[in-house]
Amino acid sequence: EWSLAGVTGQRGHMTPFEKLTWEARTDEVAVRESVLGKRISFYRIRGEIGSGNFSQVKLGVHLLTRDKVAIKLLDKSRMDERTLCLLSCEILAMELLRHPNVVRLYEVVDTPSRLHLVMEYAPGGELFTRVSTVGALPHDEAKLVFAQITAAVKHMHECGVVHRDLKAENVFYAGNCWVKVGDFGFSTTVTPNERLSTFCGSPPYAAPELFRDQSYLGPQVDVWALGVLLFFIASGTLPFRADTVGKLKLSILDGCFSVPLRVPASCCNLITTILRPLPDERPTAAQILRSEWLRGIHAPEPYPPYPLGPRYLPSCSLLAEELLEVRELLEELGITSDVVRNNGDDGDARSCVTGTYRIVLHRVQRRRRPEGPVFPVLAEESRRTLPNG
Known part of the structure; x- marks a missing residue:
């Protein structure tokens, strides 16, 4: 080229x-x-x-x-x-x-x-700017965008990485309906069930255990932030709002929020399922991708795990x-x-x-493998849904 x-x-x-x-x-x-x-x-x-x-x-x-x-x-x-x-x-x-x-x-x-x-x-700017400027994303675009973000988070957790600062300002448009999660400035690596104690991220996206408990599990905090993100892109507003951090903290600990009526029932159910006060009751990123609302959306898969440096290229006789x-x-x-x-x-x-x-x-x-909108999967027999509620 x-x-x-x-x-x-x-x-x-x-x-x-x-x-x-x-x-x-x-x-x-x-x-x-x-x-x-x-x-x-x-x-x-x-x-x-x-x-x-x-x-x-x-x-x-x-x-x-x-x-x-x-x-x-x-x-x-x-x-x-x-x-x-x-x-x-x-x-x-x-x-x-x-x-x-x-x-x-x-x-x-x-x-x-x-x-x-x-x-x-990613030349298309922040997801935050897009929603703040034009309001809630159209239903189909919201599905595509959220599936990509969730697929990225699923990959992070499978690799032992927690982001700890998921928010609309850290999601960037690379093209039409194609987004990328960035800004890993608060991220860390964890072992399974390793508990963390550092408060990170933006208060409106903070899970209640960050205010309530001495320690937390990183993946569960990321999943809560996914719920806040979904609420934001589906409604154009945040679920927990206040004019001071102290009042915001109380609102999050209280756990009460109201999803606008214009949000489809299956999306509303998913938001409610994710934003559960008890971390162990939240779904994983993998389970979110199998939810009823995302049925028919094919989440992008990771690239092959090629070496980070090129030294293998001259000597390897069997290259892809x-x-x-x-x-x-x-x-x-x-x-x-x-x-x-x-x-x-x-x-x-x-x-x-x-x-x-x-x-x-x-x-x-x-x-x-061109990057672009995620197209629906035709065969859905093997997909499971989350329970309602």
């Missing part, structure tokens, strides 16, 4: 990879862009697309592949031991996940003043067809077998070679 015409020639027979590496060290414009923070590693940085307490998110372009990326910039001077721990958990969680409805981590770029997380870019394509595209870019073999710690995200490999792999996977 990439045109290489005209790249070589001016400086002998440099490959695109060699040319870009050479420019980064010697080209006056490239060096000046790096000093001004307009270029890091193989990425040119463009305008800001988001911000947080300790970070900015900017649009970037990979200079070899021309893919757009989202770059999260973190100011090292403002990072203490806790924020460094959260960052480490964020990176680990994202590297464990391989689902089409989860934002992918491509590369981590470390500079003297900042850390940069280079991630998949899509991996053969990845290897060929990397070689066209100049990331040859020799370059791959010298890639240091191969699975380390702090490598421009690894970052390029992940971008190319994801592009090939998207083309071979």
Whole structure:
């Protein structure tokens, strides 16, 4: 898909990879862009697309592949031991996940003043903005969007990851009716039945046990947040609202909410089933996907668990067809077998070679299994429904 015409020639027979590496060290414009923070590693940085307490998110372009990326910039001077721990958990969680409805981590770029997380870019903006602007999602779109979010959460929990900050602001449109869950800044990894004690996330999405108990199970807290999300996209409002955090806490602990009459009965039943005060009475993400309201919706499956680094590509004689394509595209870019073999710690995200490999792999996977709206399943014999109530 990439045109290489005209790249070589001016400086002998440099490959695109060699040319870009050479420019980064010697080209006056490239060096000046790096000093001004307009270029890091193989990425040119463009305008800001988001911000947080300790970070900015900017649009970037990979200079070899021309893919757009989202770059999260973190100011090292403002990072203490806790924020460094959260960052480490964020990176680990994202590297464990391989689902089409989860934002992918491509590369981590470390500079003297900042850390940069280079991630998949979802250009359609936040789910929160969409609902806040136009109101509740149409019924069919709400089903498609919620099924994708729930499938992403199911994958997280199967991989031992809990998000702990699920909310509409952290769900991003990548295309028409196609969304991705992002911002893993409060995520962590857990073992089965491991209890956590840190309060994380946004108060309107907080489960009652976060206010009531000394510890909690992460997956059950994520599931509660899914219920709040479903209420929001189906009605355009939040189930628990108050003008102070204290009053909001009491409202959540009280557990009373009213679903608008316009919400279909099967959706209302699912909301009620999820937003149960006792964590053990809530369904799992897998059970939610089998609910009556989502009957007929096919939830996206994870991508194959390919290695995080490319070192296996030159030596493996039996590669899947899509991996053969990845290897060929990397070689066209100049990331040859020799370059791959010298890639240091191969699975380390702090490598421009690894970052390029992940971008190319994801592009090939998207083309071979196009990301788009989830279409209904024709055969429903094997699907079970949740009990009403």
